[in-house]
Amino acid sequence: MKKLTATLLAGAAALTFAATAQAEPDGEAIYNQACMACHMTGAAGAPIKGDEAAWAPRLEKGMDTLYAHSIDGFQAMPPKGGHMNLSDEEVKAAVDFMLEPVL
């Protein structure tokens, strides 16, 4: 019985953790998974993370536009980086992580 209780408690802890992760998407993990392939290499003309010159004219459009372009796509940028399973909040967290060094 003790063992069962411990298993149940561990399960509950894992669920709590998952719920927390949902509320606060991990921008770095999402970037690594969904954005890095293009935004680290500059593939297809993607602005590279940390490249101030590449981001300056884009930042002038405002964060709302950059969020919208990340979610809906923009020219060679596929909607959600091609990862349609991501929520809007997860994509925004990845944008925040990507732009953090140039803000």
Ligand code: HEC
């Ligand atoms: C298949 C390659 C590819 C992937 C994957 C990708 N991007 Fe992009 N992204 C691009 C390209 C190319 C551009 C430049 C588009 C242009 O200006 O023509 C771009 C531009 C952007 C911009 C600037 C948009 C603007 O209005 O200037 C943002 C923000 C962005 N991407 C965020 C993301 C995020 C967040 C992810 C991951 C969820 C991601 N991208 C994944 C290729 C990619």
